[in-house]
Amino acid sequence: MPVHVRSFSKINLGLRIGPTRPDGFHGLCTLYQTLALHDVVTVSATRAAETKISLESNHPAVPASAKNTAWRMVLSALEHMKVTAEVKIHIQKNLPIQGGMGAGSANAVAALLGLERELGEALSGPERLTLAGEIGSDVPLFLLGGTSMGLSRGEVLVPYPDLPPTPCVMAVPSVGVSTPVAFREWDRLHALTEATGFDRLEELSRVYASAFTPAGTGSSGASGVFADKISEDLAGNLLPALVRTGIENDFQEVVFQQHPPLRDILHALQGTEETPVENRAVTAMLSGSGSSLFGLYRTEADAMAAQQRVLGQGTRAIVTSTLPRSLYWGTMFEEVEERAEKAVRA
Template identity: 30%
Template sequence: MTTAAAAGRRVHVRAPGKINIAFDVGDVQPDGYHDVASVYQAVSAYEDVWARVADDFTLTVTGDLDVSGVPLDESNLAVRAARRVAERLGWRGGIHLDIHKGVPVAGGMGGGSADAAAALVAVNELLGGALTTLELQELAAPLGADVPFAVLGGTAIGTGRGDELAPALARGRFDWVLVTSEDGLSTPAVYRELDRLRELPDIAPAHGVPAADPVVMQALRAGDPAALAVAVRNDLQDAALSLRPSLAETLRAGHRAGALAGLVSGSGPTVAFLAADERGASALASELAASAAPGSRVLHVHGPVPGARVITS
């Protein structure tokens, strides 16, 4: 696309946050990282990104929540994503991104990754690129394990470091109630705590090669929340609870309020509760909101939803 043609456009892309329905963590590797098997589900909490031509790579950030901790420099994943697409397409100018955040910041729901996924799709559209979804996922992979999934959306199994994706069939709709915290948890710290706990006596032995639980996959294929409720699990949950004991009370509150199941999503601190249906989730959200700790947010979301997609061009 010519500079003049691109200069007259502003592209709007929306990308979803995610939860980890099941998260299986293997042993620590010599490089300090862990292989995982994660069952991701994209949910209806969204990041909105608008892209337009500019002299340099810049961004502004607004949100329905506190965005003061979001970086506005080159360390921002969305800026890095915009640069990667521009370089692939041979664009010599800059890109300005306007981001409006609806996914909790530092909540383990992949909001920053959704920004990056939206930026990849938006810049490709803005510059008239013809990069396929697979090519965009390949550009996304070096930016973090959650970015390729935010491009793909739906439900998927992530293996390796979580970025080797295979779409998974999930029928129907699953309703979730999320309880977020204003204070994030450090993902590296949670993994370090997991390794520490696994070295203790009477803790689960070395885990070996992680794999997606076939019971989880069958429940998703059947569209059966009750069956899924007995299978959801997260190997990082004990580590997250060790670092943030208050999350245990949040889990208890959800069970008392009638959730089918509850778990820490990913490295936390977001706690996800599965409800039987939309009505049950609404009632659950109301009850949890009435007793939520200061700084917490309670969100009713559903999944699976599509990945990053163009809204207007």
């Protein structure tokens, strides 16, 4: 029976790029946040004398070959499980390609989890994370979900307390941005100007950590009630606390230079002069290396108003929500009954 897996997306609540490492990757520090917006990856697998993988998608730009992240992940997982199987993967692509939402990376994790369910075999947690990091720097975050800090080249993760589900608008411009090209452009701009050292990354990691520390708790209480109160207060105040830290995405500098209209989209997400201050975005910025941009809002009504502003500029805009870790795992598998219900309704 094929397994249907929701392949969620991510945004970056800030990102700093560090120096190029000997392996050619850049050190970075970022805060990943998963979103409810998703592709659907369907996997069917049966044990066979030799491994045979096939892949289809509704989107012509999704590679139907061993170049696909989902294909690569399945092949690598089978080798580690020491299992040979015939595997069919279908990717229903709803998310943008080269959008900076980690869509291809998430497809790899969804395919792995679907494969494990189909075969009744599971890799260990650390094994999964190792394989994921080999597929791409953004892949491991989808084995955690929720809010997590990414270090090293993005694949080393520190899970963070969750933000409450927050209304989000994704603006999806028609241009795509190639991640390696954006990194190269960053290098070109900064080679002759300032030293982009590892200390900038360490500084940001401290800033992130401090946003998760409740203010005014000099005298710590050992009681559980006190701890619960702190986590409640934190959950409500986390996003404003993060925003107060002045988080930014380094990629904006290079990507806005290459694609100036993205600046106007950012302004539409933030809110214009006519937008009352309390209805403007809590924060808005480019996600990853773009080209998608996001805005986070206090209410769904504010998000819908922002969607209209972006649509008014002729850019695709989708209202969604941030997805805490519990919901990420709780809603990942689209159960068979749910699909049957949908089919009856259709």
